Amino acid sequence: MKNPRMILHLAMGVALTATTLGVAAEELLKFDYWPGRENAIPHVSGDEKFSDTYQYWKDEKAIEQAKKAGKKSHEMNFKDFRWAQKSFDAEPALEIGKGYYNQKNANGKSCASCHGENGKKLEGIYANYPSYNKRLKRVVTVGTQIQTCASERLGLDWPETSRENVLTDFYVASLSDGKVIKIDATKPGPIKKSYERGRDLFFKRAGHFDFACASCHTPPTAGSYLRGQRPTTFFGDAASYPIYHFPYALPGDDYEYVFTLQHQIKSCQMLSRMYPGKEGSPAMTDIEVFLKASANGYKMSIPGAEYNMDASYLD
Ligand code: HEC
Ligand code: HEC
Structure with a gap:
């Protein structure tokens, strides 16, 4: 039988444990992983x-x-x-992202209010992400961080799969171009x-x-x-x-x-x-x-x- 997992499934199907087949359960389960x-x-x-x-x-x-x-x-x-x-083709997409970064909310605040004009304070950070956010007590992607900042600090709903989030993410990433x-x-x-x-x-x-x-x-x-x-x-x-x-x-x-x-x-x-x-x-x-x-x-x-x-x- 080619697929080792099928053996395991079958074994379970007939209510036999791997051990009664004379094969250590560990031996079978390791096929859950691709080698390497x-x-x-x-x-x-x-x-x-x-x-x-x-x-x-x-x-x-x-x-x-x-x-x-x-x-x-x-x-x-x-x-x-x-x-x-x-890809110079990507320049317009970056511009849109930059636009979101500078977009003011109802109180006249934007990402730039805290992170600087032209993303000054976010330069280079993308090369160190995902990173552990102590306040949220979890590892976050830049997208998660953007979502958090947008909702907690600007009152904007920018979930990770939103257009605003993705394009801002792209812009923020471009500020780390060339960084190791x-x-x-x-x-x-x-x-x-x-x-x-x-x-x-x-x-x-x-x-x-x-x-x-x-x-x-x-x-x-x-x-x-x-x-x-x-x-x-x-x-x-x-x-x-x-x-x-x-x-x-x-x-x-x-x-x-x-x-x-x-x-x-x-x-x-x-x-x-x-x-x-x-x-x-x-x-x-x-x-x-x-x-x-x-x-x-x-x-x-x-x-x-x-x-x-x-x-x-x-x-
Ligand atoms: C059936 C084969 C297949 C599997 C399984 C698969 N990928 Fe891919 N993956 C591809 C192909 C084909 C591409 C290239 C697509 C392209 O050129 O954009 C790709 C592209 C990628 C890339 C972009 C870099 C590159 O190599 O072009 C990443 C990152 C990636 N895959 C991650 C994953 C992860 C994580 C998983 C598991 C959740 C996964 N892939 C599972 C086929 C696969
Ligand atoms: C009122 C100030 C404020 C605003 C507005 C704000 N942020 Fe933040 N941002 C912070 C603080 C404070 C942190 C530190 C981490 C935390 O507390 O979540 C942070 C962290 C970040 C980080 C990670 C920085 C690092 O050095 O690791 C990114 C990326 C980021 N913000 C993007 C954005 C984007 C994009 C926007 C606009 C949607 C935005 N922030 C709006 C205050 C702000």
């Missing part, structure tokens, strides 16, 4: 243990050299154009715990197809084509989120083609027929912590674009 969790480390160089392509895309120079040496996109884990190139990502997931504390939970969720099988995120985002699937798309390993990608994703959007989206990392995670859950999480929920935030910490040491690139930037990505 133990190799995940909170740094972008962790990719060496997965795809062995890190040498080609670890920085601008490496990318340039690999391209000169004739490396094809798929040989570079499709990371070759991601941050060197900017640093999420401390090694020091004991709430971020480390969140990273570990997020990692476990990433490798855990779920949903209709019994896929884990890792089924597609680790080799051999990562780096190959999947229905005309190209999943990559999970290292480094968070550096270009929120991403300008033209021309792709989920039905009902009103975000000018901007995908936050939360939205990307949800999109992948839907694609792989997992029950989609609520954006900003503790579990979804944990997955974001895991992905962002897996980009530690890499530079933020906002706005970046996955599509229509360099046709050679189809090589």
